[in-house]
Amino acid sequence: MIEWNFYPYLIFVSIFGLCIGCFLNIIIHRVPIILRKQWNERVHDEKKEKYNLFVPGASCPHCHGKILFIYNMPILGWLYLKGKSRCCNNKINLRYPIVETLTAIITVFIMIENDSIWPKIAALILAWSLIVLAFIDLDKRILPDCITLPLLWCGLLVNVEGMFTSLSSAVIGATVGYLFFWLTYWLIKKLTGKEGMGYGDFKLMAALGAWFGWEIIPFLTFISSFLGIIGYISLRIFTKITNKSIAFGPYLAISGIVFIFFHKNFNYFLY
Structure with a gap:
């Protein structure tokens, strides 16, 4: 009631x-x-x-x-x-x-949500930051360091006491998140001669890894890539936009916001 x-x-x-x-x-x-x-x-x-x-x-x-x-x-x-x-x-x-x-x-x-006040404040900071990054990237095709890097450090800070994940998982998540996209970038560039993503995407994935841990990196990658494909197809079908590249940051941001609400269920599933 x-x-x-x-x-x-x-x-x-x-x-x-x-x-x-x-x-x-x-x-x-x-x-x-x-x-x-x-x-x-x-x-x-x-x-x-x-x-x-x-x-x-x-x-x-x-x-x-x-x-x-x-x-x-x-x-x-x-x-x-x-x-x-x-x-x-x-x-x-x-x-x-x-x-x-x-x-x-x-x-x-x-x-x-039935959380205490501090997890709510942390989640709000993350969600608001992701909204800003998503719309800046949509408009200008940039993910500013002045937002992504503080977001990364905040992710490590909030997990000192294991708010969303353990500190060790957060540190590994930040490292793996960056390196995974960095390696993917260079692999695509070597094979096709084109840049598949920007350095801002590496830093945003590192930030999300710092907030939620290394375990979520494959899931974030899958969700954001799936949404990116849907977005690209939709743009080609329903608009006159024919750009070969799309902003990937918004899809990473959406996947991050999804995990704000479902990270508890995800951690329960894992452990």
């Missing part, structure tokens, strides 16, 4: 998830720009401009007009504006409501 205070809790967590999703959209949009600016400053000695996740304030990506707070409200702002920016009437990327909704759903499911 559901307790009377469950529904207020559910509403609060849903709103919290939507707000986090709004912030994740900022990260998805701004991190590639920050990295590009840093590169230009180093290589071309361009003048440094203050640009981070908070400065400048929210602005239209098309005309750079200032966005009022009321139009920045998760989901509601997009619905009120009917998917078009008020300043220049350009379409607002559908990614914004998708990320907000997806983040809210995943946050709710994590928070209603």
Whole structure:
């Protein structure tokens, strides 16, 4: 029987998830720009401009007009504006409501699990990071080191006391995860002369190995590869996109989110 205070809790967590999703959209949009600016400053000695996740304030990506707070409200702002920016009437990327909704759903499911608070916080950090990485990779074909590497170290840290797996399994998982994809990359390159994946994929798999242990590497590889094949076939059939390569990071991220919810069952099956 559901307790009377469950529904207020559910509403609060849903709103919290939507707000986090709004912030994740900022990260998805701004991190590639920050990295590009840093590169230009180093290589071309361009003048440094203050640009981070908070400065400048929210602005239209098309005309750079200032966005009022009321139009920045998760989901509601997009619905009120009917998917078009008020300043220049350009379409607002559908990614914004998708990320907000997806983040809210995943946050709710994590928070209603019967875990203690610390595993929930760790799972939320992992899930939010994977959402950011998935959408950055979809948009820009990069998996930034500033997210994948801290995620790897966090995976080792949370498993010091065996939160998701043993520390030894986490260390081996990080190593095997990286080396497995690294060897696959070079094997494909030697056989075909083409790069089958990027170095960011190695680091993301290493991070997932650090979070869940070396035992899940084959399963993560199978799930992400299967999803990647389905995604590639779908793109060729239902869209006009004919690129020979696809972003693999989103499929790794999806498989990682799946294991957030099923790692207990997986560990029970193994042991």
